[in-house]
Structures are given as structure tokens and as C-alpha cells.
Amino acid sequence: MRLVPGVGTAAACALAVVVMAGCSGGDATEDAKKPSASPTAVASEEKSEAPEVPATxxxxxxxxxxxxxxxxxxxxxxxxxxxxxxxxxxxxxxxxxxxxxxxxxxxxxxxxxxxxxxxxxxxxxxxxxxxxxxxxxxxGTYERWFTDGTYEVGAGAEKIPPGTYRTTGALRDCYWERTSKSGEILDNHFATSAQTVRVTVRAGDGQFTTRSCGSWRPVR
Known part of the structure; x- marks a missing residue:
């Protein structure tokens, strides 16, 4: 070490330490102040959320x-x-x-x-x-068909409107009858074998009964 004239060895050493600290101490201090990234934060950034699959x-x-x-x-x-x-x-x-x-x-x-x-x-x-x-x-604008049962003649649910109806198919033992409001038979028919059967239900009728005739559909 080169001694500065008029300065002792101990003082020279102290001066050297101060000079070295002045060269590197500033950056080291700033680096020390910076927080280091935690492993958890890095992992969260790197982890991508899976896209939500929409319902079918x-x-x-x-x-x-x-x-x-x-x-x-x-x-x-x-x-x-x-x-x-x-x-x-x-x-x-x-x-x-x-x-x-x-x-x-x-x-x-x-x-x-x-x-x-x-x-x-x-x-x-x-x-x-x-x-x-x-x-x-x-x-309620659909066409109503009528199968086995007894229907009151008229308008409304469970009733058969007056009109002409027809049933088709391989009909066996098809029976229908029209009765008055008091239950008297006005007309009836029994077909042991037929391909089509037709009947007109009148406004003055009381009931219409059908058995084994398939579906009665309105004739347009």
C-alpha cells in the first residue's frame, strides 16, 4: 500500500475502506432495499386458470x-x-x-x-x-279424435261436437250408438268386419257411444 505523506498506517487503512465503500456501497444498498419475488407469487403468475366448459x-x-x-x-x-x-x-x-x-x-x-x-x-x-x-x-286449435267411450254431445272438454265422423282401418266388431238426452237409442250400428264406418252426430243428440271402432275423426 502506498502511504500518503503525513498520514499514519492506521489512518491510511481507514481511508481505503471508506473509498471502497463509496464505490460499491450505493448499489448494494439499493439492491438490498428491493423486495425479492416470492416463490408463491411467481407460481401464481405462471399458473393459468383452466377455461370454464359451458353446459351442453x-x-x-x-x-x-x-x-x-x-x-x-x-x-x-x-x-x-x-x-x-x-x-x-x-x-x-x-x-x-x-x-x-x-x-x-x-x-x-x-x-x-x-x-x-x-x-x-x-x-x-x-x-x-x-x-x-x-x-x-x-x-286448442287441434283436431279432436274420439276413441272408445261415451261422450256427451256439445262443446267443451270430454264432449263430442255435432258433425260427421269417420273411422278407417281393419275394423272388427265395431259398435256405435247415438242416444237421446234421456238415454233412448236413436240410431246404432254393429260392423263385424269393415274398412271404413261413417256416422253423423246431430246437435239434438244426448250422447254418442263407441266401442272397438278405432279413432273417429271429423270429416271436413
């Missing part, structure tokens, strides 16, 4: 149907969406349980709790081509 139409429909009071026939062996898809297929049939598809919806399905809400949602999702059938059922 089937899942949405199942949740909606399960939260309603509606129950599909056959739902016990599958999901509500599976049952609704089956209903969509049925609505494409020409006849359901002796009724027109719209009549079947109106008299068998729309009468259930939340029927209109659930069926409307299902048709919109899975078979929009059946929307007209559902609308006719809701509006």
Missing part, C-alpha cells in the same frame, strides 16, 4: 326439468333430455294413443305441472320442426 343443451334442459314439477313418461329409465328427444320422435307420428299429436300433447302432457314451460323449452332445443304442433296444442 342436454345438461341445461335436465337441470331445468328437474327443477320443475313436470315428469316425462319413461323418464325413470333415462334423463329428461333423452325423454324429450323421444317425445320429439313421437310428435312425428300420425297418431298417438288414438289421438292426433297435438291432441295428445294437450290432453296428456300439457295438463301436467309446468307442462307448457318444459315442453316449449324442449321443442325449442331439440325439435323446432314440431313447434306448430305444440302451438296448436297450447291454443
Amino acid at each position: 343443451p342436454e345438461e341445461d334442459f335436465d337441470a331445468m326439468a328437474m327443477g320443475s314439477g313436470f315428469y316425462f313418461d319413461g323418464q325413470g329409465i333415462g334423463s329428461a333430455s333423452d325423454a324429450m328427444k323421444r317425445y320429439c320422435e313421437l310428435l312425428g307420428e300420425p297418431e298417438l294413443e288414438g289421438m292426433s299429436p297435438a291432441q295428445w300433447l294437450a290432453e296428456k302432457e300439457l295438463t301436467k305441472p309446468d307442462g307448457e314451460m318444459v315442453l316449449q323449452d324442449g321443442v325449442d332445443r331439440f325439435c323446432p320442426a314440431r313447434a306448430k304442433t305444440l302451438k296448436a296444442a297450447v291454443d
